[in-house]
Amino acid sequence: MTNSALPTQQDLHKLLKTHFGYDGFRPNQQEIIESICNGQDALVIMPTGGGKSMCFQLPALALDGVALVISPLIALMKDQVDALRANGIKAAYYNSTQPPEEMQKVLSDLQHNALDLIYVAPESLQLLDPVLSTIKISLIAIDEAHCISSWGHDFRPAYTQLGYLKRRYPETPLVALTATADRSTQDDIAQQLSIPQAKKYISSFDRPNLYLDVRPGQKRNEQILDFLEDHPFESGIIYCLSRKSTENLAAKLKSNGHNAAAYHAGMSAEQRSKVQEDFINDTTPIICATIAFGMGIDKSNVRWVIHYNMPKNLEGYYQEIGRAGRDGLPSHTVLFYSYADTMQLRQFIDGAKNADYQMAKLDRMQQYAEALSCRRKVLINYFGEFLSQDCGNCDICKNAPAYFDGTVLTQKVLSGVARMQQKEAMGTVIDVLRGSQNAQVYDKGYQNIKTYGAAKDVSWRDLQQYVIQMINQGLLEIRFRESGRLLLTPLSKEVLYDGKKIQLAKPSKEKAKPITKERKPKKPKGSLFEKLRELRAELAREANVAAYIVFSDASLKDMEDQEPVTQKQFLDIQGVGQAKMEKYGADFLKLIKEHLNKPKPKSGSKTYLETKNLIQQGLSLEEIAETRKLTIGSVYNHLIKLHEEGMEIDFYQFIQPVEVKQVHDAILKVADPDKLKSFYEFFKEEMPYWKIRLALFLKGK
Missing domain, CATH: 1.10.10.10 (Winged helix-like DNA-binding domain superfamily/Winged helix DNA-binding domain)
Incomplete structure (x- = not known):
């Protein structure tokens, strides 16, 4: 926006849809964004994957001037800037690793008001000072703000100098954001950034899509190999306590046919950069790493995180497991626990600064690992959020003790x-x-x-x-x-x-047993989801960006479920805004149409007639989809076609009359009855798209 008037709610929703492809805000986002647009300071505590970045990226578009974003890691800056540019937003980052001509171009763009956001590390901030004093700064965002606090779990000395920003720009809203900060750390952040009166926005720490699993530390390698058998082709991170462990484990996994790499601070910068890049681009799906890995990664499709050893505190553990499932899809976390790990961690802490404080945090971490009650309750309660109901999605809830x-x-x-x-x-x-x-x-x-x-x-x-x-x-x-x-x-x-x-x-005298493994159905090769992934990887390589920057797994799953074939339908997909529609829409729509209109079989018969034969053999819709490597929606389309050609089909073998009535009754209640997604969201994502389509078809007969 270019005018100086405060943006309206309508303005904010339009920007959200146009640039980010979302129809609505996540919890707390709109209130935070409106307060920043009104010039107020804010301290935002929001879990990883909760949408922290949106809280300053959208106001940056809505307000005059450029948003100054302080971020601790160059890799994280690059990813966020790539993602913003993919959404048609003018963003850049500035640091000493850039070639001189690139740095000069950023400075020039800054001086000529050609940017909405500028990302900079705290150590490079002083290099921008001469230019910043000549331009209008719309807002200041301090990302990963826990780095400022000596009480935080990731102390960063350069952050402690940032308090001058508020004193220098007293009228400019300053927002500090972090995923994890207990009350002491929150107060420390506000004090050091000179925003003691900032309103705190603390979002729910609950990440219900993460399965929390703690297992005994015996035979870890064997347990991991078994786990990977159930999670093929998925991206994941295994955190280890020592550099040697990362290398040994990566070698073990590779010798068993898994594409894995080690990552630790002892490697050269070039080696670390290559490993990280291969992971981001889905070239190397499994990383065995020390905790040095992952903070700068915005990768949304990490499907699992394993802790080979117990972390030293719940803040670190929460942040690390939070790197899984950022797209909101189901993801698995495993923590291996042994008493030997706690003894080793105690030796590390002994004699350190704030040793008593760190030891108390370790005690709390150990209590989590030994818990006999719902693990999500333990984790969420630690951050001051009290849940009264068990989660049903952790190892304790699945295998309750006496x-x-x-x-x-x-x-x-x-x-x-x-x-x-x-x-x-x-x-x-x-x-x-x-x-x-x-x-x-x-x-x-x-x-x-x-x-x-x-x-x-x-x-x-x-x-x-x-x-x-x-x-x-x-x-x-x-x-x-x-x-x-x-x-x-x-x-x-x-x-x-x-x-x-x-x-x-009752306290158990026996060691805990691993949970019974639930084998997940694997995506068949040739499925629409796999084809969409391949196209995404190809487009990402051409653009030299991470695959998830093109589209997240959640967007691809939405495409698989909805099967859009027009631009209007494609814009209804989660994460598709106008910029991505223009950039990628034609390629993805072409692939989806080709998938839905497969060539006729060699026999000359029509493809939907194969579906007819399988129906007559008594196969269910799911079995037909699996056998023919189609989506359930495609099989439904075949049913409609067969019905229109005169075949008698008892549709009520696939859907209950009560479900048809539920969909019909919802027509007057949903936000937009012309959009299947409105029905999908109305039913809290529990009724699949194909069933909604079928119910609407049956009501129209």
């Missing part, structure tokens, strides 16, 4: 924490509840409180496990920077005063 009614025991523990005025750490709380007669208990007079000895019949180790479960269920909170003291939460008050019942898991 539970008992632990309400009375929980009330005793919570009451004990309250009577100790929420001042004590877990060890002291357990000692008091068990009636221990040590000096620490007696010196503080805790032998006189009502809950002293209230759980003396429970062993110290078991009671510790129960308290950990209470923390994991969000009934207690640990304040790490305050000696690890335990605090009550809103949920704990429900247990103490409102009669809420609590289930606790």
